[in-house]
Amino acid sequence: MASPAPRPIPLAVALDGPPAAPRRFDAAGHLRLVRLAERGTLDFVTLGDTFGRPGPDALAVLSRVAPATTRIGLVPTVTTTHTEPFHVATSIATLDWVSGGRAGWQPDVSLTAAEAALFGRRPAPAPEAAWREAGEVAEVAARLWDSWEDDAEIRDRASGRFIDRDKLHYADYSGEFFAVRGPSTVPRPPQGRPPVVLDATGTGPGGATVRQVAAAHADVALVRAQDPATASAARDDLRARARALGRDPDRLLVLASVAIELYASGDAVALAELIGDWYTDGAADGFHLRPADPARDLGLLVDGTVPVLQHRCLLRRFYPGATLREHLGLPRPANRHARAREVQR
Amino acid sequence: MTAAPHPSDPSTPRQLHLAAHFPGVNNTTVWDGAPPATGRGAGRRPSLGSQIRFDSFVHLARTAERGLFDFFFLAEGLRLREHKGRIHDLDVVGRPESLTVLTALAAVTDRLGLAATVNATFNEPYELARRLSSLDHLSDGRAAWNVVTTSDAFTGENFRRGGYLDRADRYTRAAEFVAAARRLWDSWDGPAPDPVRHRGPHFDLAGPFTLPRSPQGHPVIIQAGDSPEGRDFAAATADVIFTRHSGLAAGQAFYADVKGRLAAHGRRPDDLKIMPGVTFVLGDTAAEAQEHAAEIRRRQISPQNALLAAEQIWGVDLSSYDPDGPLPDIDPDPHAELAQGRVRIADPAAVVAGWREVSRAKGLSLRETVIETTGRQSFVGTPQAVAAEMAAFVRARAADGFILVPHLTPDGLDPFVDRVVPLLQERGVFRTEYTGSTLRSHLGLPEAVTPVWQGEAS
Numbered sequence: 001m002a003s004p005a006p007r008p009i010p011l012a013v014a015l016d017g018p019p020a021a022p023r024r025f026d027a028a029g030h031l032r033l034v035r036l037a038e039r040g041t042l043d044f045v046t047l048g049d050t051f052g053r054p055g056p057d058a059l060a061v062l063s064r065v066a067p068a069t070t071r072i073g074l075v076p077t078v079t080t081t082h083t084e085p086f087h088v089a090t091s092i093a094t095l096d097w098v099s100g101g102r103a104g105w106q107p108d109v110s111l112t113a114a115e116a117a118l119f120g121r122r123p124a125p126a127p128e129a130a131w132r133e134a135g136e137v138a139e140v141a142a143r144l145w146d147s148w149e150d151d152a153e154i155r156d157r158a159s160g161r162f163i164d165r166d167k168l169h170y171a172d173y174s175g176e177f178f179a180v181r182g183p184s185t186v187p188r189p190p191q192g193r194p195p196v197v198l199d200a201t202g203t204g205p206g207g208a209t210v211r212q213v214a215a216a217h218a219d220v221a222l223v224r225a226q227d228p229a230t231a232s233a234a235r236d237d238l239r240a241r242a243r244a245l246g247r248d249p250d251r252l253l254v255l256a257s258v259a260i261e262l263y264a265s266g267d268a269v270a271l272a273e274l275i276g277d278w279y280t281d282g283a284a285d286g287f288h289l290r291p292a293d294p295a296r297d298l299g300l301l302v303d304g305t306v307p308v309l310q311h312r313c314l315l316r317r318f319y320p321g322a323t324l325r326e327h328l329g330l331p332r333p334a335n336r337h338a339r340a341r342e343v344q345r
Numbered sequence: 346m347t348a349a350p351h352p353s354d355p356s357t358p359r360q361l362h363l364a365a366h367f368p369g370v371n372n373t374t375v376w377d378g379a380p381p382a383t384g385r386g387a388g389r390r391p392s393l394g395s396q397i398r399f400d401s402f403v404h405l406a407r408t409a410e411r412g413l414f415d416f417f418f419l420a421e422g423l424r425l426r427e428h429k430g431r432i433h434d435l436d437v438v439g440r441p442e443s444l445t446v447l448t449a450l451a452a453v454t455d456r457l458g459l460a461a462t463v464n465a466t467f468n469e470p471y472e473l474a475r476r477l478s479s480l481d482h483l484s485d486g487r488a489a490w491n492v493v494t495t496s497d498a499f500t501g502e503n504f505r506r507g508g509y510l511d512r513a514d515r516y517t518r519a520a521e522f523v524a525a526a527r528r529l530w531d532s533w534d535g536p537a538p539d540p541v542r543h544r545g546p547h548f549d550l551a552g553p554f555t556l557p558r559s560p561q562g563h564p565v566i567i568q569a570g571d572s573p574e575g576r577d578f579a580a581a582t583a584d585v586i587f588t589r590h591s592g593l594a595a596g597q598a599f600y601a602d603v604k605g606r607l608a609a610h611g612r613r614p615d616d617l618k619i620m621p622g623v624t625f626v627l628g629d630t631a632a633e634a635q636e637h638a639a640e641i642r643r644r645q646i647s648p649q650n651a652l653l654a655a656e657q658i659w660g661v662d663l664s665s666y667d668p669d670g671p672l673p674d675i676d677p678d679p680h681a682e683l684a685q686g687r688v689r690i691a692d693p694a695a696v697v698a699g700w701r702e703v704s705r706a707k708g709l710s711l712r713e714t715v716i717e718t719t720g721r722q723s724f725v726g727t728p729q730a731v732a733a734e735m736a737a738f739v740r741a742r743a744a745d746g747f748i749l750v751p752h753l754t755p756d757g758l759d760p761f762v763d764r765v766v767p768l769l770q771e772r773g774v775f776r777t778e779y780t781g782s783t784l785r786s787h788l789g790l791p792e793a794v795t796p797v798w799q800g801e802a803s
Contacts, residue, residue: 025479025482025483025556025557026482026483026485027451027452027483051471051472051475051555052555053555054538054555054556055555055556056475056478056479056482056483056555056556057475057476057479059445060444060445060448060476060479060480060483061479061483063445063446063448063449064448064449064451064452064483064484065452066449066452067399067403067449067450067452067453068452082469082472083472084467084468084504084505084506085505086423086467086503086504087442087467087468090441090442091442091444091445093441093442094441094442094445094446095445097397097398097399097441097446098399098441098445098446098449099449100399114552115552117550117551117552118471118550118551118552119469119471119472119550120548120549120550120551121469148439153438153439155376155377155393156377157377159649160377160435160647160648160649160650161434161435161649162376162377162434162435162436162437162438163432163434163438163439164434165431165432165434168425168432168438177505178505179502179507180502180503180504181424181502181503182503183425183432185422185423185424185425185439185440185442186397186439186440186441186442187397187439
């Protein structure tokens with residue numbers, strides 16, 4: 001019986017190291033890992049961040065890595081509770097420019113009193129409120145990324161105009177937590193809107209809000225799961241929420257986020273079996289692997305797990321596209337203002 | 346090539362420092378049409394590259410590093426400028442976020458300092474200290490921070506903090522911001538961070554920093570601005586002051602004033618470098634350079650830009666006037682707020698009077714008057730003349746070096762590096778190789794600052 005050729009499984013990896021703090025904070029360690037992941041043709045790496053953990057700013061690390069890599073997607077966590085939404089949006093847009101369209105963004109919240117004390121601006125928020133605010137930051141980021149139409153720059157000598165200002169738009173966002181006028185100071189990034197990757201596991205406090213924010217704003221949802229049934233149930237829930245919000249659920253990829261520890265090549269092959277089985281069962285659209293120790297596990301993953309999946313035609317052998325959206329099969333979004341003008345015609 | 350002169354040798358001529366400013370969003374950038382028709386650039390491919398694509402930044406940064414420059418400098422804008430209630434469209438608009446693009450440039454350069462302009466009004470000390478320390482770690486000691494402040498509610502509309510900060514509070518907030526950042530940078534000097542407790546009028550923060558001391562200890566601090574408050578802030582806090590360029594005598598007076606303020610803060614004159622922002626135009630002969638400079642001015646001041654410049658002075662709509670005709674015959678409105686996101690004109694009536702005099706004396710149209718009176722080129726001449734004049738400024742203690750603002754993106758710096766730098770080296774006033782690894786060492790400062798704060802007594 002003929003079946004359609006399997007489409008490659010989106011596969012991503014977390015670079016977050018073991019909790020013991022390293023003594024050096026230069027770029028070499030991270031660069032080695034990202035290059036290794038790129039050799040395995042993984043779709044993207046994530047690098048988590050909080051204001052509490054030792055180590056450099058995740059966005060800075062992946063900006064430093066970007067020119068030294070060519071294809072792999074780069075998805076830093078940038079938190080939304082104590083940061084300025086305008087800076088968050090322009091920084092991610094800039095990562096997209098310096099990486100040639102390989103940026104993503106993982107929003108996260110800062111819930112602890114210790115993090116709040118580092119800023120002294122307001123007390124630690126309740127989880128539900130913090131995630132509502134994260135949703136607002138994602139909304140304003142999307143508006144700022146769309147605030148320049150793609151063809152706004154004209155350099156017209158006759159009229160002396162560098163831009164067509166009718167193609168720049170205010171964000172004019174005013175929500176429960178903040179207001180942003182716009183437009184962005186950064187032109188629309190290469191991907192239009194860098195993909196938003198969100199941990200939508202939603203089993204903690206404020207979990208329903210997390211799911212709702214993911215359904216509304218995420219391009220990729222991560223669901224921490226130890227069995228396919230859990231992943232599958234979360235995927236169904238997220239797709240139903242997206243549909244209820246008027247979104248095409250196929251534009252929301254749900255990746256099972258799986259903690260892994262690999263000690264030998266046999267472990268790597270077993271992981272490939274597990275990925276193949278879950279995927280065949282429809283438990284997830286792809287996988288986000290969280291190595292306990294990336295320095296140890298990533299080599300085995302790339303040299304052991306990846307070839308098995310490639311052999312089964314579940315994973316591509318090279319990057320056919322250039323941008324993260326192309327790797328993930330997510331179309332470049334039309335600019336909302338350009339689309340509105342099209343509709344008016 | 347001559348051997349690098351030793352700075353402490355009294356027979357060594359005073360060394361100058363050089364930095365490169367990315368052109369982009371300011372009215373010195375020429376962005377339209379063909380490349381200049383004269384000079385060494387003639388006949389080359391159009392040099393009107395993107396102000397946003399990363400390869401433009403890579404090219405300019407690598408050119409600066411090829412020229413052994415001290416650092417590469419990025420300005421910042423947090424709200425697009427407006428004129429008559431609409432977004433200003435007659436100059437380059439749009440740029441990347443500074444810290445992110447500089448961190449990326451750390452991957453494609455090895456020694457060049459990387460200076461980000463970041464506003465102290467619309468950031469918080471903990472987060473920005475962490476981002477700057479990250480840049481210093483990830484660049485192996487090449488980070489600099491140009492501390493600027495904003496008081497206008499216009500820019501504030503893009504930020505949570507919003508609104509207006511009283512002008513007098515701008516520098517007190519900036520000073521407290523830098524002090525808090527320094528405590529954070531110093532707080533992890535042993536096996537683990539010492540928690541910081543800072544409480545002041547503007548900030549109240551407590552907790553451990555997330556990075557150990559970076560290769561420079563503290564990123565280089567730059568202050569831009571010439572006001573008395575700015576001079577005091579620089580004397581107390583900064584390693585470099587980015588100032589306006591003026592004539593030799595005015596430069597010497599500024600230099601003496603600022604260096605004279607250092608002792609009160611327990612600092613030596615060499616601890617603060619004075620670097621005016623300058624433009625340059627080269628030619629094979631003096632006449633060719635002048636002709637080239639005039640062409641650049643015409644390109645910078647389009648007819649539309651001339652009208653806009655006049656509207657900023659007059660404060661009223663002048664769209665019915667011909668830029669190639671005489672100056673408007675009406676008086677300026679001193680209370681107008683046509684322009685947003687720009688420095689205000691202090692005394693419009695005096696500026697108009699000056700323009701009228703120039704226009705009358707030389708028989709100039711409105712546009713020609715704008716070209717004549719605004720934004721003259723700093724150094725115009727043959728490479729030999731420009732090198733001699735720059736060295737003379739430094740020898741006469743009118744500057745410690747210069748921040749060069751090229752006219753073209755991205756290869757406007759190439760002619761300077763190819764033709765002027767070798768002459769500065771021949772004169773023995775500019776390095777022939779990088780001798781240290783950190784930006785502080787390029788600037789003749791110690792490789793890393795020593796901690797000024799030893800943790801809070803428990």
